Amino acid sequence: MLQKFLISRRTAVALALVASGSALLPMTAQSQALSKSALNLAMIAEPATLDPMATTADLTATIMQHVYEPLYTFDANWKMIPMLAESLPKVSADGKRYSITLRKGVMLHNGRELNSEDVVLSLKRWMEVSPRGKALAKEIDSLTASGANGVEIVLKAPYAPLLPQLALPSGMAAIMAKESIATPLKDFIGTGPYKFKERRPDQYVLLTKFDQYSARKEAASGYGGKKVAVAEELRFIPVPNANTRVEGSLAGQYHFADLLPTEALGRLEKSGGKTVPILTPSFGFPYFVFNTKEGVMASLPLRKAVQTSFGVGEMLAAGFGDTRFFTAEPNHFPKGTPFYSTAGSNLYNERDAAKAKGQSAAAGYKGETIRILTSRQYDFHYNMALIMAEQLKRAGFKAELNVVDWATLVQRRGDSKLWDIYITHSGQFPEPMLSPPQLGDGAPGWWSSPAKQSTLAALNQETNPAKRGALWGAVQQVVYDEVPYINVGKFNSLSAKSPALQGYVPSTWPFFWNAGLKN
Structure with a gap:
């Protein structure tokens, strides 16, 4: 049934490629037909950091996945495939020991060949710095090098999400040159098809082609397979104002513009070929994170009252407007996928101000201010925050x-x-432990409870995919019962590209290897 979910992504990709004409060329011929100029890529903001381990922000992942690579990654169907690893790991009969062999001849940007010591030290840094890495570290008994090209990971108990955790671009388990490892990270030395050249704050992040890049031989698929740095330079330009990104696309200023407001679709469609709109279905889900550590939202009864007050359908309508862009439904995973569950659905989208007032009074609410942290960089975040504030006020909250x-x-x-509540969003992935970070330990929100630990342990230690779906339902029920975050619904994204940009494949984290400008 997962196939049905994945077909929608592949269909969107195929339609976008056919519209641009790039699907008509095989990869080798296509690369040869493209000019080797620079790409101007309009992003939603200035990245807070270029350290791919230090943040789960999509913007950093989008940029730095061109510089760094993981051991494993996802193909076009979200299946695990090797990247820096030679192949999928050998796993012991008890499911605890993973033996990984690295590809030989992979060059780092400093001209040295990658080895197992780089990998081990990189993963140890990831487990110290990244929220997901910290959570994974608790599952690992040992991490060691085995010769120049071997890595051994021994788990305390079987842990089904290990490889997906190592593969996710967001908060990436990036493999970097051991001599560059530091906190904070100052030298960005990876193995990717592009290397870091320059950052000018509020102007651009500039990446240049790595001539010694060691590409895989398999056909390009998703985030893996053969990568070719067609364009000589990638220039990631911060353009915080969404309307400016739209106007720049229509004027031909940008070869790609990310995350455009949904109301711009009509103008993009009527541009007369000046730009090509790209609609990526099942792109992700917005969610509200609660501060369970301190402040007014540390109270579970008050979080439940806030959940009762929320009308997420109204929020999605404010955030996306056009019903082609959103779906209001309580299940965290789409119907037809292995982790679809209706657990807790009675607590979704209640929008009951009177009931919420009663719950908050019983919880001892005294009129404390609920601080909602949001940004205008993502228009739908801000628009949903406005509706959230009004719904809270109707329920008697300040x-x-x-x-x-x-x-x-x-x-x-x-x-x-x-803060008490902040607004963000995540991509829609096939593995529950990949997102949101709140399912791990230590992520902002700091959710921890016996019910969380026990249900997640049962889910993660079960390696049989057929049994994991029901176990996820128990986790979803705990999320509704303890309200560490609220999954608002699902949304499709809108971006745009120049008709001259060929080879671009729509994805959660846009990537620009195998893409260039038509001669």
Whole structure:
């Protein structure tokens, strides 16, 4: 049944490629037909950091996945495939030991060949720095090098999401040159098809082609397979104003513009070929994270009252407008996928102000301000925040909107004294432990409870895919019962590209290897 979900993505990709004409050329011929100029890529903001381990922000992942690579990655159907690893690992009969062999001859950007020591030290840093890495570290008994090209990971118990955790671009388990490893990271030395050249704050991040790149031989698929740096340079330009990204696309200023407002679709469609709109279905889900550590939302009864007040259908309508762009439904995973569940659905989209008032009074609410942290970098975040504040006020809560730029939001959400609810979104992935980060330990929100630990342990230690679906239902029920976050619904994304840009494949984290400008 997962196939049905994946077909919608593949169909969108195929339609976009046919519209641009790039699907008509095989990869080798297509690359030869493209010019080797620079790509101007309009992003939603200035990245808070270029350290791919230090943040789960999609913007950093989008940029730095061109510089760094993981051991494993996802193909076009979200299946695990090797990247820096030679093949999928050999797993012991008890499911605890993973033996990984690295590809030989992979060059780092400093001209040295990658080895097992680089991998081990990189993964150890990831487990110290990244929220997902920290959570995974608790599952690992040992991580060691085995010769120049071997890595051994021994788990304390079987852990089904290990490879997906190592593969996700967001908060990436990036493999970097051991001599560059530091905190904070100053030298960005990876193995990717592009290398870091320059960052000019509020102007651009510039990546240049890595001439010694060691490409895989398999056909390009998703985030893996053969990567070719067709364009000589990638210039990621921060354009925080969404309307400016739209106007720049229509004027031919950008070869690609990310995450455009849904109301721009009509103008893009009527541009007369000046730009090509790209609609990526089942792109992701917006969600609201609660501060369970301190402040007014640390109270579970009050979180439940807030959940009762929420009308997420109204929020989605405010965020996306056109019903082609969103679906309001309680299940975290789409119907037809292995993790579809209706657990907790009675608590979704209640929008009951009177009931919420009664719940908050019983919980001892005294009129404390609920601080909502949001940003205008993503228009739908801000629009949903406005509706959220009004719904809270109708239920008798005092709500305050704190609107900051995205980099500041990412920084502030790490301080439990500065907010009560913040708004973000995630891609829709086939493995529950990949997103949201709140399912792990240590992510902003700091959710921890016996029910969380026990249900997640049961899910993660079960390696039989057929049994994991029901176990996810138990986790979803705990999320509704303890309200660490609220999954608002599902949305499709809108971006745009120049008709001259060929070879671009729509994806959660846009990538630009195998893409270039038509001569």
